[in-house]
Amino acid sequence: MDFDIVIHSGTIATADYSARGDIGIRDGRIVAVAERLAGGVRRIDAGGRIVMPGGIEAHAHIAQESSSGIMTADDYLSGSISAAFGGNSTIIPFAAQHRGQSVDDVIATYSQRAAPSVLDYSWHLIITDPTEAVLTDQLPRAFARGLTSFKVFMTYDLMNLGDGGMLDILTVARAHGAITMVHAENNDMVKWMNRQLADRGLVAPKYHAISRPELAEEEAINRAIQLAKLADAPLFIVHVSTAGGAEIVRREKFRGAKLFAETCPQYLALTRDDLDRPGMEGAKFVCSPPLRGADTREALWHHLAMGTFESVSSDHAPYRADATGKFLNGAEAPYPKLANGMPGIAARLPWLFSEGVVGGRITLEHFVALSATNAAKTFGCTTKGRIAPGMDADIAIWNPEAERVMTLADQHDAMDYTPFEGKRLTGVPEVVMNRGTVIVEAGALKAEPGRGRFFGRAPVDLRGRPGVTLPEFDPAQNFGTGLR
Numbered sequence: 001m002d003f004d005i006v007i008h009s010g011t012i013a014t015a016d017y018s019a020r021g022d023i024g025i026r027d028g029r030i031v032a033v034a035e036r037l038a039g040g041v042r043r044i045d046a047g048g049r050i051v052m053p054g055g056i057e058a059h060a061h062i063a064q065e066s067s068s069g070i071m072t073a074d075d076y077l078s079g080s081i082s083a084a085f086g087g088n089s090t091i092i093p094f095a096a097q098h099r100g101q102s103v104d105d106v107i108a109t110y111s112q113r114a115a116p117s118v119l120d121y122s123w124h125l126i127i128t129d130p131t132e133a134v135l136t137d138q139l140p141r142a143f144a145r146g147l148t149s150f151k152v153f154m155t156y157d158l159m160n161l162g163d164g165g166m167l168d169i170l171t172v173a174r175a176h177g178a179i180t181m182v183h184a185e186n187n188d189m190v191k192w193m194n195r196q197l198a199d200r201g202l203v204a205p206k207y208h209a210i211s212r213p214e215l216a217e218e219e220a221i222n223r224a225i226q227l228a229k230l231a232d233a234p235l236f237i238v239h240v241s242t243a244g245g246a247e248i249v250r251r252e253k254f255r256g257a258k259l260f261a262e263t264c265p266q267y268l269a270l271t272r273d274d275l276d277r278p279g280m281e282g283a284k285f286v287c288s289p290p291l292r293g294a295d296t297r298e299a300l301w302h303h304l305a306m307g308t309f310e311s312v313s314s315d316h317a318p319y320r321a322d323a324t325g326k327f328l329n330g331a332e333a334p335y336p337k338l339a340n341g342m343p344g345i346a347a348r349l350p351w352l353f354s355e356g357v358v359g360g361r362i363t364l365e366h367f368v369a370l371s372a373t374n375a376a377k378t379f380g381c382t383t384k385g386r387i388a389p390g391m392d393a394d395i396a397i398w399n400p401e402a403e404r405v406m407t408l409a410d411q412h413d414a415m416d417y418t419p420f421e422g423k424r425l426t427g428v429p430e431v432v433m434n435r436g437t438v439i440v441e442a443g444a445l446k447a448e449p450g451r452g453r454f455f456g457r458a459p460v461d462l463r464g465r466p467g468v469t470l471p472e473f474d475p476a477q478n479f480g481t482g483l484r
Helices: 076-085 103-113 132-144 162-176 187-199 205-211 214-231 243-254 265-269 272-276 281-285 294-306 348-358 364-378
Strands: 005-013 018-026 029-034 042-045 050-053 055-057 088-091 094-096 124-126 149-153 179-183 235-237 259-263 395-405 424-434 437-441
Touching: 005 364, 005 395, 050 364, 055 348, 055 364, 076 088, 076 424, 076 437, 088 395, 088 424, 094 103, 103 132, 132 162, 149 162, 162 179, 162 214, 187 205, 187 214, 205 272, 205 281, 214 235, 214 243, 243 259, 243 294, 259 294, 265 294, 265 348, 272 281, 348 364, 348 395, 348 424
Parallel strands: 005 042, 005 050, 055 088, 094 124, 124 149, 149 179, 179 235, 235 259
Antiparallel strands: 005 018, 018 029, 050 395, 395 424, 424 437
């Protein structure tokens, strides 16, 4: 068999096993995996390296306006480049509908914005205005294009749908095999806390952590799950930041709910103490949900190791620490007026590998599942996230022993800071490929802008998640209503 590329002599790591072997690539796809393969127009020596699926970054805000109109610092060129340097081969950012917009216009806008990407991409739709036309016409047509996931909010006045709006969205999603992602925080709890703090003049960045209590997340996670159970629809809880929230997810999964969840590196690496840095430095660490205490951080690591979370995503929300981003409302703006979010698309996998695999918290195989394979299954990436014949040749080759100190320069994004500055890491992605094209090698970008392409996705994989039969929907007890 002729190959365009053979990656040889490395340790192939998948979500199921790790073993020495070679990979043969032709026409952008993996066509052979064997103990030894001869030939190849190009042979890449992976001796002493780990060869794994390229990461799938499934939670990132790129070229996206916030509800208040602030544009993220990264466009699809800088965002995809940064993702590639972080060991990712695929990105699934958000395409955000704001109130008054049609889904068709949103897709057209993001199609133009995504054109410079060096990586393959898809989108999760953000739905904030579920009109009748959106629910009955526009979303079904988006599903037919392969946009099989979208996100809703339980907080922020300009995005919060309310429980009834969520039920409508969940019902449409269920009918089309889509999965609903949810930002779960109790909006009224947060607003009430903001008023209490403002009345006392407590508006420095450090009070952001107080303003969004752990209880607000835990209540909303529980409520979102109950709504999804009523609609019998799959649900994905994004950026879980609390031990209580993680425990609710674990409990409901055990009961059979069609439930998925993630956490993020910032909740595994940082704490609320970072919000209390001198002056306005703490503003760089404002994100929602907020950073928590050290005890919560350790509890999330435990849940990660025990399988509560399908994935670890960056929630990359890059706002520069200047008047274009964090300080759009003034250099001394109160915390509710600071742009909300942190960068991290290049830091996600190196941090997780170093602290998780090298640190002994998770296995290498679990790392592969968290970084790529589970996201591929959850979000219908049928040709990505795995090393097997027939899959796209989306591959990352890691040096597991290389050490470095994380800096802004090695993020390769459009930001002026990284919250991971100065952290020591072991393990570096040295080669990253997307459909057999080398994107990054030896610290240099090798791909041309615009080579990435959009891909549609399949319905969510619900095997092993039977759902919960409520008595009201039991045919033997529902008085012949025909519901569901």
